[in-house]
Amino acid sequence: MYLCLMHIDIITVLPDLMQSPLSHSIMKRAQEKGLLTVQVHNLRQWPVNEYGQVDDYQYGGGAGMVLMCEPLVNAIEQLQKERAYDEIIYLTPDGKTLNQRIANSLSLKGHLLLICGHYKGIDQRIRDHYITLEISIGDYVLSGGELAAAVLTDAIGRLLPGVLNDETSALTDSFQDNLLAPPVYSRPADFRGWRVPPILLSGDPKKIEEWRHEEAIKRTEERRPDLLKE
Ligand code: ADE
Numbered sequence: 001m002y003l004c005l006m007h008i009d010i011i012t013v014l015p016d017l018m019q020s021p022l023s024h025s026i027m028k029r030a031q032e033k034g035l036l037t038v039q040v041h042n043l044r045q046w047p048v049n050e051y052g053q054v055d056d057y058q059y060g061g062g063a064g065m066v067l068m069c070e071p072l073v074n075a076i077e078q079l080q081k082e083r084a085y086d087e088i089i090y091l092t093p094d095g096k097t098l099n100q101r102i103a104n105s106l107s108l109k110g111h112l113l114l115i116c117g118h119y120k121g122i123d124q125r126i127r128d129h130y131i132t133l134e135i136s137i138g139d140y141v142l143s144g145g146e147l148a149a150a151v152l153t154d155a156i157g158r159l160l161p162g163v164l165n166d167e168t169s170a171l172t173d174s175f176q177d178n179l180l181a182p183p184v185y186s187r188p189a190d191f192r193g194w195r196v197p198p199i200l201l202s203g204d205p206k207k208i209e210e211w212r213h214e215e216a217i218k219r220t221e222e223r224r225p226d227l228l229k230e
Contacts, residue, residue, distance in 0.1 A: 005160045006109070007037045007083065010149050011075050012116040013054060013067070015042045021150035030163040038153060043067065046074040055119060064120035072115065072126045079113060087133045088113045091145030091152065092121060095134030098152060100175035102135070106152075107159035114152065116145030178227045182215035 010018055018040045021027070030036040044052050048070050055065040076088065086109035096102065106112065115122065115131070127134070137148040157163060159170050174181040185196040199211045220227055 003034075004037055005035050005162075006107070006112070006156065008039070008112045008114060008153055008156075009079050009083070009085075010038065010040045010114045010116065010153070011043055011072070011079075012040060012144075012146050012149070013043045013118050014116075014144065014146050015040045017144075017146045018150060021147070022153060026158050026163060027154055030157045030160060033162060035160050035162050036157045038157075041075060041079070043071050043075055046071040046078070058120060062120075065118075066120050067117060067122040067126075069123045069125055072122060073130070076113065076115075076126075076130050083111045083113075085111045085113045085132075088115065088131050089133045089135055089152070090115045090117065090122065090127060090131040091137070091148035092117055092134050093136045093139070093141050095136040097139070098135050098137050098155065100155075100173070103152075103155040104159060107156045112156075114145075114149045116149050118144040118146075175227075178220075178230055179216040180219045180224060180227070182212040182219065 012018055022031075022038055027036070027038075031038065043054050047053050048068060053068075054071040055067050058064065058066045079085075087106065089112060091114060115126075135148070135152060137151045142148060164170055170176065172181065185200060189196045189201060197211070199207055202208065
């Protein structure tokens with residue numbers, strides 16, 4: 001049995017939406033190995049009335065509902081009694097854009113609480129008084145924070161030591177050294193006359209490593225020159 005390295009709590013109004021993305025492949029393995037635990041909490045466990053209400057219209061008018069203060073405060077404060085969080089993260093399109101550096105740094109923490117907004121988002125006072133980090137997964141608007149929370153959990157979870165084996169090592173991922181990953185090939189060496197670069201068949205690890213590095217630079221220059229300036 002491994003030592004649990006990371007516990008992530010997620011507060012959402014759509015708990016079912018969170019289940020599938022975290023129940024397969026590497027995320028499944030991380031949890032089976034006990035390296036990562038993820039607990040999804042339905043915000044409707046903390047409603048303001050017997051109708052299960054957790055959202056309301058926004059002051060000042062305008063379309064769209066807002067997740068209210070009280071259910072979120074009750075949820076956060078109950079969870080805080082069980083754990084001290086390193087970060088309480090709100091997933092929102094106006095947050096800091098997620099990148100590998102942020103994922104690497106969050107993977108070193110122990111306890112994270114992720115809050116998923118829905119509809120128009122959450123009451124600003126929660127952001128002012130509880131949230132320690134706001135993260136966006138890109139410049140586009142999703143229907144809610146759930147898929148963003150799943151993306152963040154995956155990006156962090158796969159970095160925990162012991163989750164990936166040599167074959168899937170994160171060290172050769174795109175972005176780990178601000179370079180995109182080089183092209184990869186598998187059998188057969190010749191498919192319809194489309195041949196694998198001969199150097200990959202040479203059996204010379206040093207030359208192969210050099211080729212991969214050159215290809216990574218070439219690809220990054222072509223597709224993401226901004227990464228080379230960081
Ligand atoms: N919620 C809605 N859109 C989002 C985005 N792009 N990133 C994070 N959370 C979001």
